Amino acid sequence: MPDNAPPVRLDLGCPMDVPVPAERQFYRRMSTLGYLAASVPPRLASAGSAVAIPILAVQQMNDVGLGGALVAVSLGPSVLAAPLVGAALDRARRPGLLIAGSGLLSAIAFAVTAFLGQIPLPVVFASLALAGAVSPFYFGGLSSFVADAMPDRRRAFAYDALSYNVSAVAGPALVGLAALFFPAQVALGLLAAAAVLGALSTAAIGLRSHAAAGVSVARSVLDGLGHILGHRPLAVVTAASTLSQLGQGGLAVAAVALSIERTGAPGDGALLVTSFAIGSLVGALWETVRPTRARLPAVMMLGFVFTGLSTIAAALDLGTAWTAAAIGLSGAFTASATAAMLHLRSRLSPPRLRSQVFTVGAGLRTSAAAAGAALAGSATGLSGGLTVAGIGLIWVVSAGLMIAYPATAGDKKATPSRSTSPGRTLPEDRDGRHEVREDMSFD
Numbered sequence: 001m002p003d004n005a006p007p008v009r010l011d012l013g014c015p016m017d018v019p020v021p022a023e024r025q026f027y028r029r030m031s032t033l034g035y036l037a038a039s040v041p042p043r044l045a046s047a048g049s050a051v052a053i054p055i056l057a058v059q060q061m062n063d064v065g066l067g068g069a070l071v072a073v074s075l076g077p078s079v080l081a082a083p084l085v086g087a088a089l090d091r092a093r094r095p096g097l098l099i100a101g102s103g104l105l106s107a108i109a110f111a112v113t114a115f116l117g118q119i120p121l122p123v124v125f126a127s128l129a130l131a132g133a134v135s136p137f138y139f140g141g142l143s144s145f146v147a148d149a150m151p152d153r154r155r156a157f158a159y160d161a162l163s164y165n166v167s168a169v170a171g172p173a174l175v176g177l178a179a180l181f182f183p184a185q186v187a188l189g190l191l192a193a194a195a196v197l198g199a200l201s202t203a204a205i206g207l208r209s210h211a212a213a214g215v216s217v218a219r220s221v222l223d224g225l226g227h228i229l230g231h232r233p234l235a236v237v238t239a240a241s242t243l244s245q246l247g248q249g250g251l252a253v254a255a256v257a258l259s260i261e262r263t264g265a266p267g268d269g270a271l272l273v274t275s276f277a278i279g280s281l282v283g284a285l286w287e288t289v290r291p292t293r294a295r296l297p298a299v300m301m302l303g304f305v306f307t308g309l310s311t312i313a314a315a316l317d318l319g320t321a322w323t324a325a326a327i328g329l330s331g332a333f334t335a336s337a338t339a340a341m342l343h344l345r346s347r348l349s350p351p352r353l354r355s356q357v358f359t360v361g362a363g364l365r366t367s368a369a370a371a372g373a374a375l376a377g378s379a380t381g382l383s384g385g386l387t388v389a390g391i392g393l394i395w396v397v398s399a400g401l402m403i404a405y406p407a408t409a410g411d412k413k414a415t416p417s418r419s420t421s422p423g424r425t426l427p428e429d430r431d432g433r434h435e436v437r438e439d440m441s442f443d
Helices: 022-061 062-075 077-091 095-113 121-143 154-179 182-207 219-230 232-262 269-287 296-314 322-347 349-378 383-402
Strands: none
Touching: 022 062, 022 095, 022 121, 022 154, 022 182, 022 296, 062 077, 062 121, 062 349, 077 095, 077 121, 077 219, 095 121, 095 182, 121 182, 121 349, 154 182, 154 232, 154 322, 219 232, 219 349, 232 269, 232 296, 232 322, 232 349, 232 383, 269 322, 296 322, 296 383, 322 349, 349 383
16 A cells, blocks of 8 residues: 555444443433424424414404414415525524524414414414424424434434324324313413423534535525435435325315215214324334334335325225224324435435425425315315325325336445545535435435
8 A cells, every 4th residue: 555545444334233332322312302302392383383273263353264374374484485494504503593593483473373362463474474484494404403313314214203293193182182171372372382392402402513604595595406306316205205295185174074974073084183193103103113124215105105005995985993993004104104205305415405405395295285185175075085085096196206216326325435424525516516416325
């Protein structure tokens, strides 16, 4: 070897069966608990607000339509703000402070909304619009840092999927329980407190900076959108996951229509939605204990396939128990697919664009879910059973899109020639941007 040759760096992997020291196990648990403490409360608050705000609008203004408009305002700005939020997080030296700040702003917005009927309506609308604009920070934005908090990436994204599922179940449940004994203002106060708790937890755990500097925000946003659309593996993952939300967004509406058709009781639709949520939660818990180790695109594809087939099976008129069980099973299959999707987003994104990929992806899924609810509402005049079957078919089609995922893409291991592992950097082109190859991953 020449005298001036660079030293050889060896990356010795640790076998899975080597015992982990007790001290390391302690810090691993702390990072996991810390991430859940930071991510669950603000997501719970957001999910709960979609239930609390309509109840408050009826109690204070006797106007259901106003409640729907307020919820729409609290959700709508997220997809527009997502690219800027991602760019801000990718450039921030202390991203945890930005995410914590977004939680505090959401808490203020929910506290202001609790005074609906006592303060000018435009103030309430503006507050909720602000909450919607900052929500990408603690949804997709926070997800982009989960792999930094936990050493096992598969388990890390399984815990992130668990965070989303716990929030989706616990938020509405908290509001429903509070509404039994107190006016809706109390529920919104509890949601505001949850957002504050999440903000404090985020500030406490600290998040590693993605440290992307030297590029303007506008250039960063354009690079992020270009990577999402132009990097084929990531584009396929984004398209499939977005389309799947078209189905999931319409499930609640379709469940009510199916219940009216089968039992004449629209309230039974809540049972079906609850079954789906419980199934999702059980599946997410299982993923944290035994993360799926198969190829990520295959996990995502099969998760969508089995979710769709189970949903189609629920459309068969074999009794309420059958329908609830089939819907619950379909929810269980979403957990592994969601964890795989989050992991693929991370693997297929360079660090300087990672937060953008997560925030834009989450915004697209939110918009697709809203569109799915609208489409399901317009289709219920045909048949509740056909609507549910159609939703299942959307999931199957989403799985079909994953066929376009290139077999050479580095979804399981980082491409040896290009990596962001310690001691190595991605090659840059003449403009200082990372060159992206279609088959590369960025772990």
